[in-house]
Amino acid sequence: MVFTYAGLHALWAHRVAHWFYRKRWFTLARVISQISRFMTGIEIHPGATIGRRFFIDHGMGVVIGETCEIGDDVLLYHGVTLGGTGKERGKRHPTIGNNVVISAGAKVTGSFTVGDNSRIGTNAVVLSEVPPNSTVVGIPGRIVKRDGVRVGRLEHDKLPDPVVDMFRQTQQQIDELKMELDSMKARSGGK
Structure with a gap:
């Protein structure tokens, strides 16, 4: 059963592509990455750094950029983008801490950190730093929980x-x- 998960296949291919990428065999790394994308529907740039026990569930449409760094015990759902904004040079993609869950359709774009033990809600658009132990929802993403405590909501009609x-x-x-x-x-x- 475990061998039928596209997310697992994409991760295995990424580990091989990343090894070649680190050895500066960029063309071979990209070829492996493209074949994996074609076979799984999951695009992981060979330059991305991914920690242990990473899992992509229902992975179709997942995109992970070149300078993205992902910690241990991270879970992504389908349609997640860990991308750049096109405004930065060098480190352009997010750093995802340990034990983070990013729900379906979420877009996390830019060079900032999503702290350990955080949760990103379905279809959230996150454009800035997320502190550890936080829950972010909405467009643009806003923190609704920090350290398990609900953060007060600013109601625009009551400013x-x-x-x-x-x-x-x-x-x-x-x-x-x-x-x-x-x-x-x-x-x-x-x-």
Whole structure:
């Protein structure tokens, strides 16, 4: 049963291609990578560095870029892209920490780190650093949990408005002064 997983075949091919890539046999490494892509639907650049116990489940459409670094015990689902933005030179792809799960369709693009023990939700678009022990969802990706605790959601219809706050504070001061003035008038006999 384990031998029927395309993700496993792609990983085996990548290990061979990566070995040739490190030996600077770039053409042979790319040929192996392209054959694997054709056979599995999973594209892993031979330059990508992948840790132990890495697994791609339902792998069709997975893309892993050249300078991507993936830690140990990472799980990817179908349609995941670990890519670059096209703006960087040198290290262009993300670094994925240990024990990370990246759900179906997620796009993690750019040269930044996704911290250990993090979770990326389905179809999230992650464009910036993810701290360890975080859960990220949405487009653009936002952190909704950190260290197992839900992070407060900023509701755009309830944003603080400093001008309104200033008017409320001023109105409160006017009301207090009016009460004080009324009290003074009452003590002086209404004059």
